[in-house]
Amino acid sequence: MGATIKDIAAKTGLGLATISKYLNGGHVLEKNQAAIEKAIAELDFQVNEFARSLKTRQSKTVGVVIPQLNNLFMTSIVTKVEETLRHHGYGVIVCDTSKQPEREAEVLQFLLNKMVDGVILLATSKEAEGLDPVLKRNIPVVLIDRKVDRLEEKTDMVLLDNFRAAYESTRYLLERGHRRIGLLIGSEDVYTSRERLLGYYAAMDKAGISVPKNWIRCTDFTMQGAYQQTLELMEEESGLTAIFATNFEMTLGTVLALKDKGCQVPGEVSIIGFDNRELARAMQPALTIVSQPVEEMGVEAANLLLRRMQPSDGAAEEAQTILLRAAIEEGASVKRVAD
Amino acid sequence: MGATIKDIAAKTGLGLATISKYLNGGHVLEKNQAAIEKAIAELDFQVNEFARSLKTRQSKTVGVVIPQLNNLFMTSIVTKVEETLRHHGYGVIVCDTSKQPEREAEVLQFLLNKMVDGVILLATSKEAEGLDPVLKRNIPVVLIDRKVDRLEEKTDMVLLDNFRAAYESTRYLLERGHRRIGLLIGSEDVYTSRERLLGYYAAMDKAGISVPKNWIRCTDFTMQGAYQQTLELMEEESGLTAIFATNFEMTLGTVLALKDKGCQVPGEVSIIGFDNRELARAMQPALTIVSQPVEEMGVEAANLLLRRMQPSDGAAEEAQTILLRAAIEEGASVKRVAD
DNA sequence: TTCTATAGACGAAACGTTTCGCCTTTATAC
């Protein structure tokens, strides 16, 4: 069907090696170059990547694995990763695990079959056992957003300083007089949730406030989950003056629930949310949020991986962890209250 | 590095062809099968997909191209497509074009290089010119959600009956006494927006209502865009009794804007939104929405493509268009008003 | 026992590249 390198060698009267050299950016005589280009255009030639990869043992492809595609935070990272890698000639295969640990292992095996040159993983399972076959084959891996303790020495990681982000946001509320602060987090099985919870506890603790269990609500990370939990929270704990929601979806759920309850923000309840600067600014009052450097996370992860994939210095270096900081972006959803 | 079929042939004392047969599901003697499996486990053998694909001329991979990853509607479809194809042994490469037509052509070329066996496209550009090289190579394509007129005879399509969905939703409002109905749509360059606009017009027209231009607001499909437009709309057209928002993000933006304005729903303004059944039901009052059969769209698209990729009957059949219907899911966000 | 049918095993060739070591041409210096 498609033309091969031989066809274009025949057509131009040149040798195979010359065509190959041209295709890979080598120097050939100008007239030959012209001839080759003409032949390529006429025959609609296209390199057979299978053959190339078979020979070079590189697929120029990396796999990106995330728990779900329906999540703005994750897809924002993926978008940036994809962009960065593309600029270096790599393609990206995105897979989601539907939050199921078994699927994670399956998907990683699939990527192994596809012979990806590297993997970026936003872990679904706690221990990411599915990575073992990948690591065994010495394929570089970068973990993103969620730490896996057992791999700390083995793979690069790009993390947010979740503890600090939560600590500082809670302090932000405390400094403005709030003492009864509700917290919405995702499953405690997830690294980021645990860290954020700890950061909140630490700040409250330091302020001498003992936190009733009931102020802390775990959800499934979704808008509707947070909506429900916020309603219950406000029902059961009418004394709360602020709520801290720790991802974007939950923030939306909380905002909607408070509004549907007719609860003024920040008049009656103050809010600190998470992510999506654009929306936070568009709203009235503008939301005060913790803004994660999603794009930076994507770029850093891609760059770490790129370095490891260069056979030169890759394997040698020690595993590296990049810890990024979130920023508090002030809106007007937090009111100063009397102590 | 990795073991090859030869290694396992040597280890078992069997021939290459036998190993190959086993790998591809053929029958071999039980004792040989045992021996092969043992060798595979011991050598940690894994099929080299490059070599396999080079020989079979199949990558067992399909490309899915969408305008952006940060969009729930699109990623829901992708998730379903991926699931369906995976069950048939196909992997999926997801690419987003960042809504840029040039990127669409680039991405399709990239997929061509990766030698995908098929393509599912949610078109970014109006004419999807980037598909031409793909079609030229006789790679099957399925268009999803957005129609491209010039390709109607050439590729399969899975579409929503957008006209009907908008017509019926508008009628739903009209039947409940609303006559001054605002409409939020995306760019008019996009097929779905145009159709939804036409459906709205048709219903209004039939009801004898002439629609001022000002009732119709085009946005960039985003939450924040719709938020802004809703505020302006309510400012300039205080007589409106209902708003129809035509995608999920815009629905959220509208809801938020109305609430921030202190506008009662449905007391002062009724709303019909789009998509995300879960959230719509969680809210109070529950939102009345047009619910698109996203999962069905994904499955249908995947199945159409699977059929075409089977060399047997694929090329022969005529291009097929599947038109799906949306459902109106009643909540309590639409009030009956006096005519 | 001999013949035939059948299941299963087998080796070689082919898929389309890249790369190695070698060869040819051209330009430059003497």
Added chain:
DNA sequence: GTATAAAGGCGAAACGTTTCGTCTATAGAA
């Protein structure tokens, strides 16, 4: 005019599979 260096071109082998046509061994029928 010859010698030398540099630039560029060249074919063959190799990458790891699948597949085709052929061969062998076993079982059942006569």
